[in-house]
Amino acid sequence: MKLxxxxxxxxxxxxxxxxxxxxxxxxxxTNKGECTIMLYNQTPKHHDNFLKLAKEGFYNGTLFHxxxxxxxxxxxxxxxxxxxxxxxxxEGDLAYKVDAEFxxxxxxKKGVLAAARDDNPEKGSSATQFYIVQGKLWTDQTLDNIxxxxxxxxxxxxxxxxxxxxxxGTPHLDQSYTVYGEVVKGLEMVDAISAVKTASGDRxxxxxxxxxxxxxxxxxxxxxxxxxxxxxxx
Numbered sequence: 001m002k003l004x005x006x007x008x009x010x011x012x013x014x015x016x017x018x019x020x021x022x023x024x025x026x027x028x029x030t031n032k033g034e035c036t037i038m039l040y041n042q043t044p045k046h047h048d049n050f051l052k053l054a055k056e057g058f059y060n061g062t063l064f065h066x067x068x069x070x071x072x073x074x075x076x077x078x079x080x081x082x083x084x085x086x087x088x089x090x091e092g093d094l095a096y097k098v099d100a101e102f103x104x105x106x107x108x109k110k111g112v113l114a115a116a117r118d119d120n121p122e123k124g125s126s127a128t129q130f131y132i133v134q135g136k137l138w139t140d141q142t143l144d145n146i147x148x149x150x151x152x153x154x155x156x157x158x159x160x161x162x163x164x165x166x167x168x169g170t171p172h173l174d175q176s177y178t179v180y181g182e183v184v185k186g187l188e189m190v191d192a193i194s195a196v197k198t199a200s201g202d203r204x205x206x207x208x209x210x211x212x213x214x215x216x217x218x219x220x221x222x223x224x225x226x227x228x229x230x231x232x233x234x
Contacts, residue, residue, distance in 0.1 A: 021220035026054055026181070029211040030064070032193045035132075035186030036215070036223065037113050043101040046115055046125065046180035051214065053128065059212035064193055065089040066131075066202045071170060073193045074116055074131040075210060088201050090129075097124035098178075106179040107160050109169040110135045111190065113181035125178050132183065134194045135169035146172050184227060 024047065026037045039047045053059060063080035064073045066089070079092030098115065100123040108114065112133050115125030138146075143161055147153060150172040156164070164171055183190065196204045215223065 019217075019221060021217055021224055023220070023224070024051055025184075025215040025220050025223060026050070027213050027215060028059075028189070029213075030189060030193065030208050032196070032208060033186060033189035035183045035189040037132075037181045038184045039113075039181045040106060040179075042103050042106060043178060043180035045098050045101055046178055049098050049127065050113075050130070050180070054212045054214050057212075058128065059210060062210055063089070064204065064208040064210065067193060067196060067198050067204050067208075068202050069194045070134060070136040071194075072114075072131040072133050072135070073190060074129065076116070076126070076129040078128060086199065086203075089203060090201070093129065094127035096127050097122075098127060099124055101178050101180065102175050103179075104157075107163075107169070108133050108135065108171060108173045108177075108179060109160075109163050109182075110167050111183040111187050112169070112179045113183070114173070114177050114179045117177060123176060123178075132190050133170050133173075134190050137166070137168045138164045138171065140165070143171065185223070 023041060024039045026039065028035050028037065039050060041047065058078070059076060061081045062075055062077060063083065064075040065077050065080045065083070066074040077089050077092035078094070080089050083089055097117075097120070110133055114131055114133065116129035116131055117123060117125045140161070143156055143164060147156060151174070154175070156171055156174070163169070193208055196206065196208065199205050
C-alpha cells in the first residue's frame with residue numbers, strides 16, 4: 001500500500017511539473033492593439049521586478065509616453081497616469097534601481113523588451129520604465145560603421161548581424177541597456193504605436209494608454225505549445 005501511494009504521489013508531482021510553463025508572459029493592451037511578451041529567465045532580477053509590478057496593476061493607466069519611429073516605444077512612467085496634455089514625461093520612477101543584467105545572447109533585435117535608465121555609472125535600470133524595440137534593418141556596411149562610431153569597436157556576432165539585417169533592431173544599445181523579454185505575439189502593436197504622431201519630447205499627441213496583465217498558467221501553456229517551446233531549451 002505504501003509503495004502504491006508513493007508511486008501515485010510521484011505520478012501526480014510529475015504531471016504538475018511537466019505542466020508548468022517554461023516562462024512567464026505579460027499581455028499589454030492599448031488602443032493600438034495588444035501584444036504578448038515572454039519574460040526571459042536569464043535576467044531574473046528584471047523578470048521578477050516586472051512580474052511583481054504587473055501583478056500589482058502598477059502599469060494600468062500609464063502611457064507609452066515616448067515614441068520614436070524605427071527606434072522604440074517607451075512607457076512605464078508612473079507620472080503619466082495623471083499627465084496633462086503636453087506635460088513633459090520620463091522622469092517618474094520608484095525609489096530603487098534594478099541591477100544591470102547583460103547577457104551576450106540577449107540583444108536589441110526588433111520586438112525585445114528592455115529597461116530604460118538614467119546615466120548612472122553602474123547602468124542600473126529604472127524600476128518601472130521600459131521600452132519595446134521597433135528598430136530598423138541594417139546592412140553589413142551600416143553595422144560596421146556603427147561598431148566604430150557608437151560601440152567603441154565592439155564586434156557584433158555573425159549570427160546577431162544576420163538578425164539585424166533581416167528582422168531589424170537597435171544594435172548600438174547592446175550591452176548598455178538590459179534586455180529582459182521579447183514580443184512573441186502581436187508585434188503589429190509596436191509598429192502601430194511607432195507610427196503615431198508625436199509632439200515635444202516625442203510624446204504621442206493622442207495618449208496611448210496601456211493595461212498590463214500576467215497570463216495565467218493554463219494560457220501560458222497553450223501559448224508555449226503553439227510557439228513550439230514546450231520541448232525546447234530556451
